[in-house]
Amino acid sequence: MASEIDSARLRLLYELGCAFTARIELSDLVPFVIEKCRDALAAEGVAVLLLDRTRNEFYFPYVADTDSEVARRLAGHRFSATLGFAGLAITTGKSLKIDDVQNDPRHYLGTDKTTGLATRNLIATPLNSLQGPIGVIEVVNRRGGLTFSDEDLHFLEALSGSIAIALDNARLYAEARQAEARLRTQVGVLRRDLATQLRLDEMVGTGPAMAEVFQLMETAAASSITVLIEGETGTGKELVARGIHRAGSRADGPFLAMNCAAMPETLLESELFGHRRGAFTGAIRDQPGLFRSAAGGTVFLDEVGEMSASMQAKLLRVIEQGEVVPLGESIPTKVDVRLLSATNRQLRSDVQQGKFRSDLFYRIAVFPIKLPPLRERREDIPILVQRFVKRAAERQHKLISGFVEAALAVLAAYSWPGNVRELQNEVERAVALARDESLLSLRHISSSIRDSATITVHEPSVSVIDANLPSVMGDSISSKPVSVSVPVADSNGGATFREARAVFEARFITDTLAHCDGNISRAARLMGLSRVQLQRKIKEYGLR
Incomplete structure (x- = not known):
């Protein structure tokens, strides 16, 4: 029987040695250690009491107990590091084996009151790292009504040094991780504050x-x-x-x-x-x-x-x-x-x-x-767009002064479900797409926004159809009319006449060029313009 116990404890020492190198998180390491100790020592409970030096108190970061409610109650329990057997162990630096806890005057009753259980017997040993004592490990209540043996205490002492070093390393690792997380948070806050300071002028109206x-x-x-x-x-x-x-x-x-x-x-x-x-x-x-x-x-x-x-x-x-x-x-x-x-x-x-x-x-x-929402204050869109363009151009080191009139009219007509944030993202995208242009045009705007530019909130769009205008597909002329939608003016932020005309002209030219397979001369002839006039309009609206 003794040889079986020795073999089990040797296996435990091997498992713990592997765990100390593989487990560096306190939340992972400590439960493993104390569960193994509880089983190896046939105990009802094992607790690691860590020392809070700033307050000179013990606290229970992790508890292994056959009763989960006991573990839960101990999780928030604290007491002075001068009290009880744990206080004695850490003060003297010596291990303890107490066979009759309840009749020992040194027993601290506060923990028993917290758990609602009675500690009958225990063994305890201090946990010492290279920097000094960091806590105590206690093993309580030998199962079967027995008490702990000297061999049990020696086994716990043999474990304590390795456990203390592993705990200290895990604690230092956790503190380093927390410090890194705090620094990341602080950097994020500073970046957000800086960005907020730079964005304060976006609150225009x-x-x-x-x-x-x-x-x-x-x-x-x-x-x-x-x-x-x-x-x-x-x-x-x-x-x-x-x-x-x-x-x-x-x-x-x-x-x-x-x-x-x-x-x-x-x-x-x-x-x-x-x-x-x-x-x-x-x-x-x-x-x-x-x-x-x-x-x-x-x-x-x-x-x-x-x-x-x-x-x-x-x-x-x-x-x-x-x-x-x-x-x-x-x-x-x-x-x-x-x-x-x-x-x-x-x-x-x-x-x-x-x-x-x-x-x-x-x-x-x-x-x-x-x-x-932005769709209910369209009058602010041109101002916001101009500020976003200026900021994005400076950040991307580009010489861009704004949008052409037709493109700005499209932005003003869009509903912007993502509000100011979506508008800012769209402007930054447009600036990123620009090459040598000083003005952004329709082709720099997302197709989904261009396609929705004629949608209005309060009034339907009207279609301007020239039934006398033929469309050209290849070299043949069909009788299909060209239909171009424009936004309608209303009292709730709809398009002005100038904006509507710009949208109409840009869409009219785009559709006609599409029907003419991009043939400028043919499209100009159909629209009653000279080739030079059409080229000027194409450049004005940034259609090429």
């Missing part, structure tokens, strides 16, 4: 819709009222939030933004409210969370309508009580921030359907600001 938005922004900035910014994707909701922050009394404080739809619930909770070290797998240090990091400033929650029901309840507590409870904590922490939210959903409808809490909705929507 000459019509009544944007004038109302600017007025509401001024009102919101002058108070601490909770604002809900509503609008389709790409309308500039974060720009509005940053504008309110910079014009308000908290402008000197941080502006921290979070997209609530971009991460799972548990990670979102940690990012917003923070967590304590050891609160969950991989939580190797305290994190303050967005609300505490933004003290004295503004928190902007984008896509707030995508929050789960439980996250909505926790956000409501922040708003109503001005406090957060970090993961792994039971005591709330007061926060001092202004909350701005944004959504592209119809939250009022979601409330009626039970998809969004009504009490939270009325808390965040105290002062709503509705951003109009």
Whole structure:
């Protein structure tokens, strides 16, 4: 029997040695180690207690226990590093074998109270790395009513050195990964802030819709009222939030933004409210969370309508009580921030359907600001286009001054479902396609936008048909008329006469040239123009 135990433990030593080289993640390494120790030592539970030097406390990052509820309770448990057998082991640097824990005055009862279990016996040994003690490993309650032997303790001691080094390496690796992630996040934030600074002038508006938005922004900035910014994707909701922050009394404080739809619930909770070290797998240090990091400033929650029901309840507590409870904590922490939210959903409808809490909705929507889609403020398109062209041309080192009239008319007539963001992307694409041209033309615009240029929101298009104009296919003349659609002027941002004429002429020339297989002389003759006049028009509209 003894030889079988020795063989099993030798196999375990070999497996652990392999694991120490193959597993470098704490979340992967520690559960493997303590599960193997529990089985090899026939114990009810094994725990690694890591030392938090800054607070001189033990915490349980991982626990192996036959009862999963016990492991869950210990996950957030902390106690002073001077208490109990663990405190004795790390203070003296010596291992312990206690056969009757309950009658030993050195026993710390807090852990038993947390788990609801009674520790009968245990063995424990300190975990020492090259930098000093990092914690203690405890093996509790030998199965079958037995106590641990001296051989059990010696086996645990033999393991402890390798375990400590592996844990320390894994911890350092995790810290390096977290530092890298933080740096990447900071770089991303700095890049986004820089891009936002450069894009602030995109908030242009000459019509009544944007004038109302600017007025509401001024009102919101002058108070601490909770604002809900509503609008389709790409309308500039974060720009509005940053504008309110910079014009308000908290402008000197941080502006921290979070997209609530971009991460799972548990990670979102940690990012917003923070967590304590050891609160969950991989939580190797305290994190303050967005609300505490933004003290004295503004928190902007984008896509707030995508929050789960439980996250909505926790956000409501922040708003109503001005406090957060970090993961792994039971005591709330007061926060001092202004909350701005944004959504592209119809939250009022979601409330009626039970998809969004009504009490939270009325808390965040105290002062709503509705951003109009670009199709409802077409008068701003030429200004936006010109600014996007200038910026893209500078970035791509090209000498481009803008679009020809016909191309600009097409851009103004398009519905832009992706709003300002889609317009910016289209302009950047057009600039990228340009070679030596100083003006961008129709051929630089995406075909899907060119084909949709005559679509209007409030009025149907009309067709201009010249029934007397023959079309030419090859060398033969057919009686099929040429049909060209143009946008209709209306009071809601439709085309002007000049724009409509430009679109008509460009499309008319394009269609006629297509019917003539690109023969300029033949097309000019059919249109009643000279070849020189047609060539001038082709150049004017950038059709070749």
